[in-house]
Amino acid sequence: MDIHGINKHIRLHHTKFGHDTHEHHHNTTVNDYASAVSEYKKTFASKKDVLEQTPDPAVRDLLLHMEQLGIETTFDRFDAQKPQCSFGLAGVCCRNCTMGPCKITPKSPRGVCGADADVIVARNLLRSVVAGVSAHGARGRESMLALKYASEGKIDIPIEGEAKILAVAGAFGLDTGNKTVKELAGEVADILLEDLSRTVPGPHKTLHAFAAKERIKTWAELDILPISPYHEVFESLHRTSTGNDGDWKNLMKQLLRSGVAFAWSSVLGSSIAMDSLFGLPNRSTSRVNTGALEKGYVNIALHGHSPILISEIVKLGRTEEFDKLAKANGALGIKFYGICCSGLSSMYRYGGVIPLSNAIGAELILGTGALDLWVADVQDVFPIIMEVANCFKTVVVTTNDSARLPGAEHYGFDHDHSNLDQVSELAGKILNRAIESFANRREVPVHIPQYEIEAEVGFSVEYINRHFGGVKPIAEALKSGKILGIVNLVGCNNPRIVYEKAVVELAEILLKNNVLILTNGCASFPLMKLGYCSVKALEQTGDGLRSFLQDLPPVWHMGECLDNARASALFKAAAEAAEADIKDMPYAFASPEWSNEKGICAALSFRLLGVNSYHCVHTPTQGSDNVTEFMKNGTKEILGSSMIVDVNHIELANHLVADLKEQRKALGWD
Structure with a gap:
């Protein structure tokens, strides 16, 4: 299906979106989006709301502690930014060239x-995606x-x-006879790197090996099968540069392709x-x-997303x-x-790495004064941590050339990874520096x-297969109604929402309705901190879910944000066991x-599977009725999914x- 086919399925009615009423449409849109x-x-x-309503008492304690010390946090800076720019919120400011910046108004x-x-x-x-x-x-x-490099x-x-390598090699159709695990690991790595960076068009091997056949057929008909992430990023930046793609529908098609x-x-x-390098959780x-x-103790925080050096630090x-x-x-x-995802991946592989906070709460953890060294690798490490760390004489070490921080010490890989060895x-060096820091910080007060x-x-499809003897029992529990549905509850935090409250209270409602919850990354921290990843939380579930799980918690922690892959794998396996398409489950x-940008992509990747996404934060599209409609409902007919946004998390x-019940009804599972 080409772009004209997508246009047809989006159902853009001329009375609302037609070129004949172009000028009127945009004036109306500008006024509507402003409202x-x-x-x-x-x-x-506001910060006051967070202090009054955050579900974690440790967060409230540390916020007040930081306030008494005169140290600002994310929540202070968010308040200081108000009122936020309406043009930015609506997505209608453009600075892609120097003829602007341009913004859309009734006048222009x-x-x-x-x-x-x-x-x-x-x-x-598209650029965010x-x-x-x-x-x-x-x-x-x-x-x-x-x-x-390890294989070589x-x-x-x-x-x-080893088990992961053998399973993936089989899925890729590799000849495994008379080959060592190292040799197979090298072949797997080569395929992964080729899929990541392919420039000559050809089949994306990982996609074809692991995606559901029904989805591959759908994406092929929509012409959104990608060449590779490298190519789609390259192409997206090209087509959004000056004087290129001026068709918003075509840009949305590229957005879907990039999502795949x-x-x-x-x-x-x-x-x-x-998983091949470090093993399964x-x-x-x-x-x-x-x-x-x-x-x-010499207390070391692990913050970011890259496991290579972090894992070695923990082992050594x-x-x-x-x-x-x-x-x-x-x-x-x-x-x-553990702070954010590096701590989570280390935790579920090696144990003993204690998760403390997601990225938004990093300053609060520094404010305890208990950390001697802070390892900052890549992503979701905010530059403000340097100021807070200096207040408590905590040494900050960066480990990646993509994420330097002024004033931090750097012990990391070169930009070309030539020193991975x-x-x-x-x-x-980092551990020695941590021990030195401990010796120099003995007089720092600790709170x-x-x-x-x-x-x-440490939950995964592999663990579930071992525990239940396969995924079929989950499919049967879904059919019988013991499990109403399965929700992947994830995502970073946003100070627009009372910190961690929406995640926790949404989880409470889902569990009462017998919904099994999967989680990972930043959203998993409040669920861990408030007891939902414990068997004791079965007391808060409906009778059906409780009777099925017995000795398992009702929230399955699957790891860091990358481990959305584990959730999608479970979705696929349970759908196959139920003999239904993922989009119908x-x-x-x-x-x-x-x-952030990864958050848009995560939601998009599940939307592409035909799974609805639910949010309390709007995408910055309100300046365009067309793009907003496409993001919310335009993929319903072509992919089977919608985006539902409600700033009231209880109503969400x-x-x-209610939507899960409708899906069950359509399957005849009531």
Whole structure:
């Protein structure tokens, strides 16, 4: 199906969107979006709201502590930014060339080049999406290269994911006879790298090996099968540059194509590389929240998204050599704490890495004064952490040339990864620096809110197969109604929403209605901190879900944000076991507090599967009725999914539950 086919399915009625009423349409749109944006801004949370309503008492404690010390946080800066720019919120400002910046108003409904609101909004949204594609793809490339170099003996990193490599090699159709695991790992890495960076058109091997056949057929008919993430990012930046694509519908087609590339290479390809190199997660129990911080130890925070150096730091830090060195400098030993995704991936593979906070709460954790060294690798590491770290003499170390911070010390890989073979040496330098910092910080006052709980982590399709003997029991529980539906509840946090409240209260409503929840990344932190990743949380579920799970928590923690791949794999496996298409299953994707480019991409990747997405934060499209309609409902007929946005998270949750019931009814499962 070409772009004209997509246009037909979007059902753009001429009476509303036709060129005959172009001028009138845009004047009406500008006035409408100004009103809509104004109402939307009224829903934005304040720091006062967070202090009164955040569900985690440790967050409230640390916010007040920081306020008493006169140190600003994300929530102070968000308040200071008000009122936020209406043009930015609506997506109708353009600065792609220097004839502007241009903004769409009733007085000037077109930019200098003639681009209207539809085109400007579509261009901006597409650029955000491909930023997300490149973010997961770039950090995934590091894992793919490490897997390749480890297989060739160029770097001394053990390949621990033998089972994963064998399974993926089989899916790729590789000849596994008389080949070592290292040899197969090299072949897998080469395929992943080729899919990531292909320039000569050809089949995307990872997509064709793992995506559902019905979806591949749909994407092929829509002509949105990607060449590779590298190509689609390159092409998207090209077509949104000056004097190129002026058809908003064609830009949306490229957005969908880029979303497919994100899902099957930037996410799944990167996930395969990590699991192949470091092994699959293990179901385990972890201490969670600030009460798990302990004075007297060399305390190291792991923050970001890249596992290569982080994993080596954790492994080396647990050796007798560094334990003795820490104790020789007056410490009780070395402890590791997780911020954002690097901490989560280390936690579920090695255990003992204690998750404390998502990215938005990083400043609060620094404000405890308990951290001696902060490892900042890539993504979701805000530059403000340097000022807070300096207040408490915490040493900040950056490890990647893509994410430097002024004033931080740098021990990391070169931009071309030519020193990947120095991973142990770099890890050793960082650990030595942490021990030095501990010795220099003994007089720093420490404030640790005593809130701590245990959470179960490390769920995957592989674990589920072992526990239940396959995915069929889940499909049967769905059919019988013991499980009403399955929701992937994820996403970063956004200060527009009361911090972590929407995630927690949405989860409460879902569990009461027998919805099984999968989670990962930033949204998983409040679910861990408040007990939802514990068997004890079965007390808050409906009878059906409780009777099915028995000894499992009702929220399955699947890892870091890259582990959306695990959720989509479970969606696919359960749909196949139920003999239904993914788009027809009672599934949903929810990211109520999403805040960045990767968040748009994550929602888009599930929308492409035919799964509805649910949010409390609008995409910046309100300046274009056409693009807004496309994002919300335009993919319903062509993909089977819609985007539902409601700033009231309670109403959003109830809407989600009602939609799951409708999907069940359509399947005849009531």
